[in-house]
Amino acid sequence: MAKIKMKTPLVEMDGDEMTRVIWKMIKDILLNPYIDLKTEYYDLGLEYREKTGDQVTTDSAIATKKYGVAVKCATITPNAERVNEYNLTQMWKSPNGTIRAILDGTVFRAPILVDSIKPFVKTWTKPITIARHAYGDVYKNVEYRVPEAGKAELVFTNEKGEEVRETIHDFKGAGVIQGMHNIDKSIESFARSCFNYALDMKQDVWFATKDTISKKYDHTFKDIFQEIYEKEYDTKFKESGIEYFYTLIDDAVARVVRSEGGFIWACKNYDGDVMSDMVATAFGSLAMMTSVLVSPEGFYEYEAAHGTVQRHYYQHLKGQETSTNSMATLFAWTGALRKRGELDGINELIEFADKLEKASIKTIENGVMTKDLAALSELKHIKTVNTEQFLVEVKKTLDAMM
Ligand code: NAD
Numbered sequence: 001m002a003k004i005k006m007k008t009p010l011v012e013m014d015g016d017e018m019t020r021v022i023w024k025m026i027k028d029i030l031l032n033p034y035i036d037l038k039t040e041y042y043d044l045g046l047e048y049r050e051k052t053g054d055q056v057t058t059d060s061a062i063a064t065k066k067y068g069v070a071v072k073c074a075t076i077t078p079n080a081e082r083v084n085e086y087n088l089t090q091m092w093k094s095p096n097g098t099i100r101a102i103l104d105g106t107v108f109r110a111p112i113l114v115d116s117i118k119p120f121v122k123t124w125t126k127p128i129t130i131a132r133h134a135y136g137d138v139y140k141n142v143e144y145r146v147p148e149a150g151k152a153e154l155v156f157t158n159e160k161g162e163e164v165r166e167t168i169h170d171f172k173g174a175g176v177i178q179g180m181h182n183i184d185k186s187i188e189s190f191a192r193s194c195f196n197y198a199l200d201m202k203q204d205v206w207f208a209t210k211d212t213i214s215k216k217y218d219h220t221f222k223d224i225f226q227e228i229y230e231k232e233y234d235t236k237f238k239e240s241g242i243e244y245f246y247t248l249i250d251d252a253v254a255r256v257v258r259s260e261g262g263f264i265w266a267c268k269n270y271d272g273d274v275m276s277d278m279v280a281t282a283f284g285s286l287a288m289m290t291s292v293l294v295s296p297e298g299f300y301e302y303e304a305a306h307g308t309v310q311r312h313y314y315q316h317l318k319g320q321e322t323s324t325n326s327m328a329t330l331f332a333w334t335g336a337l338r339k340r341g342e343l344d345g346i347n348e349l350i351e352f353a354d355k356l357e358k359a360s361i362k363t364i365e366n367g368v369m370t371k372d373l374a375a376l377s378e379l380k381h382i383k384t385v386n387t388e389q390f391l392v393e394v395k396k397t398l399d400a401m402m
Contacts, residue, residue, distance in 0.1 A: 001402075003036045004352055007344040010336050011063045011301075012039035013095075015073030016046055017308035021316060022326045022387065023073045026333060029391045030398070034352060035337070040067065044095050046076045046086050057095045061102035064299050068343060071336035072099075072303040073329065096303075100134040104186055105295035106193040107132040108264070109276045109305050111283035112290060112327055114364045116379045119261075120282045126262030128279050131197065131205075132272025133190045134293055136182035139269055146175040154179070180217075187221055189296030191228045194266045195244070197294065199236055204243045207266040208252035221268065222246060280305055285372050287325035292335055302335040304328030312387075323371035324387045330360055330394075359398035368393045 014023060031037055042060035049056055064070040076082055077094040100107075110129040146152065152168040168177055198205045207225050209218035229237075229244045237244060247255070249271060256265060267275055280289035289305035305328060312322040334353040341349030363369075367379050374384045385393060 001034075004034060004346070004348045005036050006038040006340065006349065007346065008067055008069075008340060009038040009040045010340055011060060011067055011070035012041045013044045013060045013070055013072035013075075013301075014041065015044055015075040015308065017074075017076065017310055017313035018316060018322065018324050018387075019074040019304070019306075019308050019329060020045060021313070022324060022329050025388055025391050026326060026330055029388075029395055030330070030356060031333065033395075035349070039071075044073070044075050046078065046082070046088075046092075049075075049092055049095070050086065050088050054090075054092045054095075054098070057098045058102065061099045064099070064103060064301055065297075068299055069336050069339050070299075070301040071332050072096075072301055074304055074306060074308045076308055094139075097139055099301060100293060101140070103134075103293060103295040103299055103301065104189060104297075105134050105293050105299070106190050106197075106266075107134050107272065107291055107293045108197060109272075109280070109289055109291045111280060112288045112331060112361070113283070114288075114361055114373075116365060116367075116377045117284045117288075117373060118378060119284065121257060123258060124261040124283065126260060127283070128256065128259075128261045129197075129201070129203070129264045130272055130276040130279055131190075131194045131264050131266045132276060133187070133267065133269045135186040135190070135269065137180050137269040138178070140181065142179040144177045146171050146177060149173055152177045182217075182221075184220070184224060187224045188228060190266070191225045192232070193294050193296060194264060195229065195233045195237075198242060198244075198264050199233075199240055201264065202240055202242060204245060204263040205266055206245050206247070206252060206256075206263055208247050208249040208271075209268060210249050212248060218268075225266075276305060284376050285325065286328075287370075287372055288327055290328055290331045290335065300336070300339050302332040302339070304332050316387075322387045323384065323390075325370040325372050326387065326391060327360060327364075330391075331357065355401055356394075356398060359401055360394045362401075363390070363394045363397045366397070 040063055042056055044057055075095045078091045083091050108129055108131050110127050113127055149171050151170050154166045154168055156164045194205050209221050211219040211222045280286045286306040291303050291305040293301040309324050312324045316322050334357050338350050338353035367381050368383045368385055370390050371384055374382050
């Protein structure tokens with residue numbers, strides 16, 4: 001069978017540890033045999049980030065703006081331990097943070113549902129998509145460890161040199177302070193991405209902040225959402241039979257737990273970080289959570305929601321067998337290939353992405369799965385497989401479907 005041809009390259013962002021191992025396996029076993037894979041390769045593995053002074057991360061984000069679609073492997077965000085382990089000259093910033101700062105946009109995370117794995121929250125029968133604002137707040141903060149007594153102030157100087165000053169705290173001794181920001185333009189595009197995605201998916205949007213406590217910061221988010229909704233989306237939502245719903249973050253959490261799912265939960269940056277892991281775990285496994293960053297300019301970056309699965313990587317290095325779940329990384333590839341197919345008008349590529357997703361879900365529903373899922377599945381007959389075997393089994397299912 002002739003391989004599927006591509007027109008525009010995908011921006012391929014390679015990564016670290018176990019997910020880097022899986023990355024290559026997915027390409028070798030499930031992509032290269034079927035597609036004349038066209039990618040522009042960027043090595044975001046920590047060693048190469050160190051070698052290039054992290055320039056490679058910036059370059060990969062710029063390439064995403066050029067071509068439109070990227071697929072990213074999980075990467076290490078260095079901490080003090082990693083600085084020693086990899087002999088780093090600097091504690092490089094989170095690549096995801098750098099990429100998000102360049103592309104702006106919103107991260108949508110949704111679980112991959114399989115019949116035999118029931119969510120921990122019994123009422124959740126439909127996926128909950130978390131839309132995480134991908135700019136600013138604590139991820140772009142300025143922090144200061146206050147060593148002694150003194151006064152901390154918030155100072156804003158406009159272009160004319162006029163100052164506004166407000167006391168944060170009169171410290172009587174040591175403490176901490178933190179400055180955060182966000183910009184209207186980014187909040188507006190966050191709102192629009194959520195409302196557009198909701199219209200695409202025909203799902204309600206829930207949004208929540210802590211505007212009762214944060215009367216200016218969080219309240220601005222609430223106001224911007226409301227204004228954009230009323231001006232641009234109210235009619236379209238009514239025509240689609242969907243709703244926009246705003247509430248306080250604590251109320252939202254309580255309602256989400258009692259809901260049946262099937263909506264988009266728009267979250268501020270930090271809330272989205274925390275809630276997406278909670279939702280992923282409750283739906284079964286972090287390894288079954290997909291993630292896509294959608295920029296307001298229409299650029300897409302697909303990835304798995306999980307990290308580099310460090311523990312499995314160390315087993316792998318010792319020559320021990322691993323049973324790492326490759327579903328979310330595989331769905332990052334299929335998501336990116338499908339989007340590339342849509343943008344370039346290549347139906348074969350779209351169909352291939354659909355089939356590969358179906359084959360992987362079918363494989364699990366047939367009882368063949370990695371250890372993490374075997375522990376959750378309600379099936380009676382389960383064949384637990386190792387990392388590579390799972391991909392080989394998916395290939396068998398795929399070949400049978402073709
Ligand atoms: P992790 O997601 O790698 O692992 C968290 C837990 O989930 C572990 O117990 C792991 O065994 C399990 N798990 C995750 N994915 C799995 C999979 N595919 N199959 C089976 N089990 C899976 O997160 P971590 O351990 O906190 O972080 C490891 C590294 O990943 C860190 O260096 C961190 O900086 C990085 N990280 C990267 C990203 C990203 O690139 N998007 C996201 C999170 C963490």
